Amino acid sequence: MTKNPPEKETIQPLFDAIAPVYDFLNHFLSFGIDTYWRNQIISTLLLTPNDIILDAACGTGALSHRLLKKYSHVPFSLTGVDFSEKMIDHAMKTIHDKRATFIQGDVETLPFEELTFHHVMIAFGVRNLENLSKGLHEMYRVLKKEGTIHILEFSVPPNGLWRRLFHFYFHKILPPLGKWISGHSHAYTYLPKSVEHFLPLKEFTALLTNTGFHSVTIHAMTGGVCTLYVAQK
Numbered sequence: 001m002t003k004n005p006p007e008k009e010t011i012q013p014l015f016d017a018i019a020p021v022y023d024f025l026n027h028f029l030s031f032g033i034d035t036y037w038r039n040q041i042i043s044t045l046l047l048t049p050n051d052i053i054l055d056a057a058c059g060t061g062a063l064s065h066r067l068l069k070k071y072s073h074v075p076f077s078l079t080g081v082d083f084s085e086k087m088i089d090h091a092m093k094t095i096h097d098k099r100a101t102f103i104q105g106d107v108e109t110l111p112f113e114e115l116t117f118h119h120v121m122i123a124f125g126v127r128n129l130e131n132l133s134k135g136l137h138e139m140y141r142v143l144k145k146e147g148t149i150h151i152l153e154f155s156v157p158p159n160g161l162w163r164r165l166f167h168f169y170f171h172k173i174l175p176p177l178g179k180w181i182s183g184h185s186h187a188y189t190y191l192p193k194s195v196e197h198f199l200p201l202k203e204f205t206a207l208l209t210n211t212g213f214h215s216v217t218i219h220a221m222t223g224g225v226c227t228l229y230v231a232q233k
């Protein structure tokens with residue numbers, strides 16, 4: 001299991017605090033590459049009319065926004081869930097699309113019936129779950145039979161030189177920059193720690209399989225800085 005899993009009591013106020021600057025900082029600190037990563041996860045989601053989608057740990061709704069934009073003429077329904085009230089407020093204020101609903105809730109105890117969704121997507125969320133196994137079981141439970149899960153998460157690059165550069169940027173550049181812009185002292189020291197404490201690729205894949213998912217595909221992006229997992233119920 002994840003080393004030193006994050007505690008909800010610490011994480012929830014942290015995300016509440018950075019919600020107003022979250023989108024800007026995402027683009028700025030990733031040099032805009034986050035848009036490419038989000039487009040990649042969206043491209044794996046084969047939407048058909050009237051599908052029901054869950055955006056788990058949706059934050060400000062950045063991923064939902066891209067999906068709604070890509071399928072602007074397709075009827076489907078989307079629910080975004082996040083336990084940070086400020087993130088949900090931001091999503092509701094910025095996304096005005098009748099197909100989308102945003103609610104405050106916990107991914108580890110999802111407020112939905114089983115077999116509700118055709119697809120579940122979660123971007124940069126699994127690393128933040130206090131009980132990862134519980135969260136994965138919940139997302140599995142609410143998926144319809146043969147539904148798919150699409151997971152985007154940071155990972156540690158396997159290549160030595162690239163990994164050293166990644167460590168340098170994540171530990172030395174990103175925390176002071178993040179602190180300076182967000183005014184929050186812990187958020188951007190938490191980010192590199194949480195990435196390093198997250199399960200290595202093989203262990204995370206095994207956890208997906210143990211949860212019940214099959215046909216897991218893995219796609220490393222940007223030299224392994226970010227990994228996209230797609231699996232089926």
Ligand SMILES: C[S@@+](CC[C@H](N)C(=O)[O-])C[C@H]1O[C@@H](n2cnc3c(N)ncnc32)[C@H](O)[C@@H]1O
Pocket residue numbers: 011012015056057058059060061062063081082083084087105106107108122123124125128129130
């Ligand atoms: C790094 S942000 C990612 C947000 C968004 N998915 C994106 O792509 O920008 C992680 C989000 O996970 C949420 N989160 C963490 N643990 C959660 C939980 N147990 N239930 C619901 N949301 C959670 C946080 O509030 C935060 O908004």
